[in-house]
Amino acid sequence: ILNVEQSPQSLHVQEGDSTNFTCSFPSSNFYALHWYRWETAKSPEALFVMTLNGDEKKKGRISATLNTKEGYSYLYIKGSQPEDSATYLCASPGSGAGSYQLTFGKGTKLSVIP
């Protein structure tokens, strides 16, 4: 089973603060890294799919970077708002291309305090 780890497990920030968290994954046989946003009582929604080393993706105040050589990705949220409160999951395919399963990290739960 692929080992995908996220840190921290949870995070509390004040409204307006910027924050970031980490996803680490095996760097060998890398194919893609996915970020999902998961609000309480809803289903996970895709944020980004990242495939290239050095890739940077942005959606509004949320951005992500990817380092495939060292096996990590950072998710950044600029000027956090209460509506950013959610669990952020990262996931990576197992066994490289050809295996369409994703292995998910346990997530980082972000709480933004108004």
Added chain:
Amino acid sequence: DAGITQSPRHKVTETGTPVTLRCHQTENHRYMYWYRQDPGHGLRLIHYSYGVKDTDKGEVSDGYSVSRSKTEDFLLTLESATSSQTSVYFCAIGTTTYEQYFGPGTRLTVT
């Protein structure tokens, strides 16, 4: 909206009873997955399917079986429900670019 529905959305059942959860998609995707969500564990793969009648086990398959007799439906069966199977179950469809889209979830309580 990826056209995925799950039924039922909520179910309470007794220990030892069989339970079947249904996932239905309208997008004709080949790959479908069943996950369970538990505190401290995130999403864990139970079973997946890569085509009609083609299924395989995931990380936590013990006590579960699946069937896929047509492209649009993927059924998850708990043969004899146990309290440890109380969870929220998510179905997902997958693409060949590894993107997955999730259904709304089914909350199952086994008493």
